[in-house]
Amino acid sequence: MAFEAEPARAVTADGLGEVFGPAGPLARCVADFAPRPEQLAMAQAVADAIFRRADLVVEAGTGTGKTLAYLVPVLQAGQRAVISTGTRTLQDQLYHRDLPMLAQALGRPARVRMLKGRRNYLCRYRLNRVDTDSAASVAMSRELGEIRAWAQHTGSGDIAELSSIPDVSAVWNAVTSTAENCLGTQCPDFAECHVAKARQAAREADIVVVNHHLLMADLTMKEEGFGQLLPGAEFVVVDEAHRFPDVAQGFFNVSVSAAQIDELLGDLAAEIRAGDTRNVVLEQELDELADALAQARRALPAGTESLGWEQAGQRFSDLLSGQAETLSGLADELEPLTEQSAGIRRCRERCQSIADRVIRIAEADHEEALRWVRPTNRGFVANLTPLDVSPQIEALLDASDCTWVFTSATLAVGHDFGHFTSRLGTREWETRQIPSPFDYGRIARLYLPMSLPEPAAPQYTAHVVDSVLPVLQASRGRAFLLFTSHRALREAAELLRARADFDFPLLVQGEAPRSWLLEEFARSSSPVLLGTATFWEGVDIRGHGLVLVMIDRLPFASPGDPMLAARLEAIRNHGGNPFREYQLPQAVLALKQGVGRLIRDYNDYGVVMVCDPRLSAKSYGRLFLESLPPMPVTRELDDVCRFYAQHQSHQP
Structure with missing residues (x-):
C-alpha cells in the first residue's frame, strides 16, 4: 500500500493526544517512551501547518523528541513528503529506525527511500577506468581489489556497504562521480548506474529522506536528474534547519578548486590511455598544467586561514588566470577527439567550464559578491560568493509549491526568529518555540x-x-x-x-x-x-x-x-x-x-x-x-x- 494523491487528512488534537499518550501506539513500540506535553505541542503545530498549508518555523528544545513530533503528522497526513537533514547520522536514523518503526506502530505503511549524494555511490565507469598498477599506494591498490570484488554483487552501490574501507579513503574519489565528471545518459554503463537507480526509486517513493545539499540541488535543478523530487511532494520538513541557510548559500557560490583541476587532469590522462594511440602532445600539456597548478598552490601565503582575493596575491591570480587560458585552449584541442568517447567529450566540457568559472571570479563586481580563497590540504578553493542570497532562496521556496516546516533546537535569538527567517527572504512565517521538557x-x-x-x-x-x-x-x-x-x-x-x-x-x-x-x-x-x-x-x-x-x-x-x-x-x-x-x-x-x-x-x-x-x-x-x-x-x-x-x- 502506498500514499495516493489526495488532500491532506486533518489530524485532530484528540487523535494526536492518543498517539502520544501513555497507552498509545508509541508507548507500545518506542523503548523508554514517556508522554511529553512539549512533543505533543510540536506535533499539533506541524499537523496544523500541513493541513492549512501554512509554512512553519519551530524551535524545539533538546529532549522534545522533535523527530517523532514531525514524523507522526507526516505519516498520518498520507501525502508525499521530503525530509531533509543536515547530517548523515540523522538521515540514517530516520531511514533505518524511526520511519519503519512509526509506520508499523501507526499502521501507515509507506514507501520510504533515502537518497544520498552521488559521492556515496559507486560509479562503474570510473571503476573500469582506474589503473590498479598506477595506484598511489599499496593500500590503495588493495582497496581497489576489494571494491572490484564488492562491485560484482552490490545492489545499491552505496559505499557504506563496504565498511572495511574508511569513507575518507582517497580511493573513493577515484571510483565515485561528481556532477562535473558524470557522463549522464551518454555513459556506456548508464543502464547499471547506481545514482540513476537511486533517484528513480526516490521519485516513486511516498517519503524521501535527503540531506540539505540534495534538497538544494533539487530546488535549483543544478544537476541532471534533479528537479524531480519536489514537484511530487506536498510538503518538506527541514530538520537541523540551522544549517540550511549556509548550505543554500553555497549553491549560489562559484568556485574552482585545485582538486577539481587535479581530478580533471587525471581523468583526461585515463581517457587518453584508453584510446587506440598514444597522444604525446596532450600528455605533455597535462604535465605542464599540473606544474602550473603546483606553482599556484605555492604562490599562496603560508597558513590555513581563508584569504581575500587581494591577500592571495597578484601572482596567484595571474597563475590561475593562466590556467584558465590553457584549459580553454585545451578544450579546443580536444574538439576533434570528442568522437572517440563520451569520456573525452565530458573532459572537454569540464575544461571549458573551469576556464569560464575562473574568468567569472576574476572579473566579478566585488561590491555584490566576495572573491576569496580557502587553502586546503590538496591546494586551494577559489570562490565568488554573493553577499546576500535571501531573495534567491525565497524565490526557490515560492516556486516549489510545497508547504515548508523548518525545525531545529537552535533557531531563535532570545524569542526572536528574525535572524533565521531573514536569511530565507522576506516572506511571512508562522513561528513556534517549544521549550525543553528537562528540569x-x-x-x-x-x-x-x-x-x-x-x-x-x-x-x-x-x-x-x-x-x-x-x-x-x-x-x-x-x-x-x-x-x-x-x-x-x-x-x-x-x-x-x-x-x-x-x-x-x-x-x-x-x-x-x-x-x-x-x-x-x-x-x-x-x-x-x-x-x-x-x-x-x-x-x-x-x-x-x-x-x-x-x-x-x-x-x-x-x-x-x-x-x-x-x-x-x-x-x-x-x-x-x-x-x-x-x-x-x-x-x-x-x-x-x-x-x-x-x-x-x-x-x-x-x-x-x-x-x-x-x-x-x-x-x-x-x-x-x-x-x-x-x-x-x-x-x-x-x-x-x-x-x-x-x-x-x-x-x-
Missing part, C-alpha cells in the same frame, strides 16, 4: 567564574585553564572543553599536560580522527576532550559520561574571516548595525549549540562553564542568557562543588 533547575548549573580577564588579555588561556582545573576535580573529568580557536586549544592542551594536578585522560582534536576521539571518550572513565567548532554540535553523549561543558570565549566569528568582513561592510553600507544584526545573533546561536552538548536526556546532569566575563559584564550578555536553557546561574566555585557532590552521592 534544568534540578539537573544543571551555569557557572560564570569571577576574576577572569577580558579574552584579549595576555595569558587569557592560562587563566581559563587555572579556573577549570578545580571544576574538573569536582566533576571527576568527564568534560568537553570547547574553544573558539585552534590556537587556544593547542595552548590549553600544552598547559594541561604540564600540570601535575591534572591526571585525566586527555583527548585533543587534531591529534586523532573525530570519530576515534568520541569513541575513546565513551570508553574512558574520566576523560577530558578538547575541541573546537566540530564538537560544538552534532555530538550526542547521554548519561553520566559527560557532566561538564566548558566554553572559553563567547563564539563571535573571527574578524579576520574575509566572508564575515564583507558581510559586515555590506550591512554597514546599507545603514545597518553589523554587530547587532549579524555578529551577535550568530554568536548567540553558536553558544546555544555548544551548551546543548551537556543535557541530552532526563537522567543527565552537569555544569556549563562559560569563562568569558563579557557574558555578565556587557549589556548584550543578557541576550545570550535569555537564549540559554533556564539553568540556575552561580559565580561561586563552592556552589559547583556542592552540586557535583549532591548528584554523585546518588549515583550507583
Whole structure:
C-alpha cells in the first residue's frame, strides 16, 4: 500500500493526544517512551501547518523528541513528503529506525527511500577506468581489489556497504562521480548506474529522506536528474534547519578548486590511455598544467586561514588566470577527439567550464559578491560568493509549491526568529518555540567564574585553564572543553599536560580522527576532550559520561574571516548595525549549540562553564542568557562543588 494523491487528512488534537499518550501506539513500540506535553505541542503545530498549508518555523528544545513530533503528522497526513537533514547520522536514523518503526506502530505503511549524494555511490565507469598498477599506494591498490570484488554483487552501490574501507579513503574519489565528471545518459554503463537507480526509486517513493545539499540541488535543478523530487511532494520538513541557510548559500557560490583541476587532469590522462594511440602532445600539456597548478598552490601565503582575493596575491591570480587560458585552449584541442568517447567529450566540457568559472571570479563586481580563497590540504578553493542570497532562496521556496516546516533546537535569538527567517527572504512565517521538557533547575548549573580577564588579555588561556582545573576535580573529568580557536586549544592542551594536578585522560582534536576521539571518550572513565567548532554540535553523549561543558570565549566569528568582513561592510553600507544584526545573533546561536552538548536526556546532569566575563559584564550578555536553557546561574566555585557532590552521592 502506498500514499495516493489526495488532500491532506486533518489530524485532530484528540487523535494526536492518543498517539502520544501513555497507552498509545508509541508507548507500545518506542523503548523508554514517556508522554511529553512539549512533543505533543510540536506535533499539533506541524499537523496544523500541513493541513492549512501554512509554512512553519519551530524551535524545539533538546529532549522534545522533535523527530517523532514531525514524523507522526507526516505519516498520518498520507501525502508525499521530503525530509531533509543536515547530517548523515540523522538521515540514517530516520531511514533505518524511526520511519519503519512509526509506520508499523501507526499502521501507515509507506514507501520510504533515502537518497544520498552521488559521492556515496559507486560509479562503474570510473571503476573500469582506474589503473590498479598506477595506484598511489599499496593500500590503495588493495582497496581497489576489494571494491572490484564488492562491485560484482552490490545492489545499491552505496559505499557504506563496504565498511572495511574508511569513507575518507582517497580511493573513493577515484571510483565515485561528481556532477562535473558524470557522463549522464551518454555513459556506456548508464543502464547499471547506481545514482540513476537511486533517484528513480526516490521519485516513486511516498517519503524521501535527503540531506540539505540534495534538497538544494533539487530546488535549483543544478544537476541532471534533479528537479524531480519536489514537484511530487506536498510538503518538506527541514530538520537541523540551522544549517540550511549556509548550505543554500553555497549553491549560489562559484568556485574552482585545485582538486577539481587535479581530478580533471587525471581523468583526461585515463581517457587518453584508453584510446587506440598514444597522444604525446596532450600528455605533455597535462604535465605542464599540473606544474602550473603546483606553482599556484605555492604562490599562496603560508597558513590555513581563508584569504581575500587581494591577500592571495597578484601572482596567484595571474597563475590561475593562466590556467584558465590553457584549459580553454585545451578544450579546443580536444574538439576533434570528442568522437572517440563520451569520456573525452565530458573532459572537454569540464575544461571549458573551469576556464569560464575562473574568468567569472576574476572579473566579478566585488561590491555584490566576495572573491576569496580557502587553502586546503590538496591546494586551494577559489570562490565568488554573493553577499546576500535571501531573495534567491525565497524565490526557490515560492516556486516549489510545497508547504515548508523548518525545525531545529537552535533557531531563535532570545524569542526572536528574525535572524533565521531573514536569511530565507522576506516572506511571512508562522513561528513556534517549544521549550525543553528537562528540569534544568534540578539537573544543571551555569557557572560564570569571577576574576577572569577580558579574552584579549595576555595569558587569557592560562587563566581559563587555572579556573577549570578545580571544576574538573569536582566533576571527576568527564568534560568537553570547547574553544573558539585552534590556537587556544593547542595552548590549553600544552598547559594541561604540564600540570601535575591534572591526571585525566586527555583527548585533543587534531591529534586523532573525530570519530576515534568520541569513541575513546565513551570508553574512558574520566576523560577530558578538547575541541573546537566540530564538537560544538552534532555530538550526542547521554548519561553520566559527560557532566561538564566548558566554553572559553563567547563564539563571535573571527574578524579576520574575509566572508564575515564583507558581510559586515555590506550591512554597514546599507545603514545597518553589523554587530547587532549579524555578529551577535550568530554568536548567540553558536553558544546555544555548544551548551546543548551537556543535557541530552532526563537522567543527565552537569555544569556549563562559560569563562568569558563579557557574558555578565556587557549589556548584550543578557541576550545570550535569555537564549540559554533556564539553568540556575552561580559565580561561586563552592556552589559547583556542592552540586557535583549532591548528584554523585546518588549515583550507583
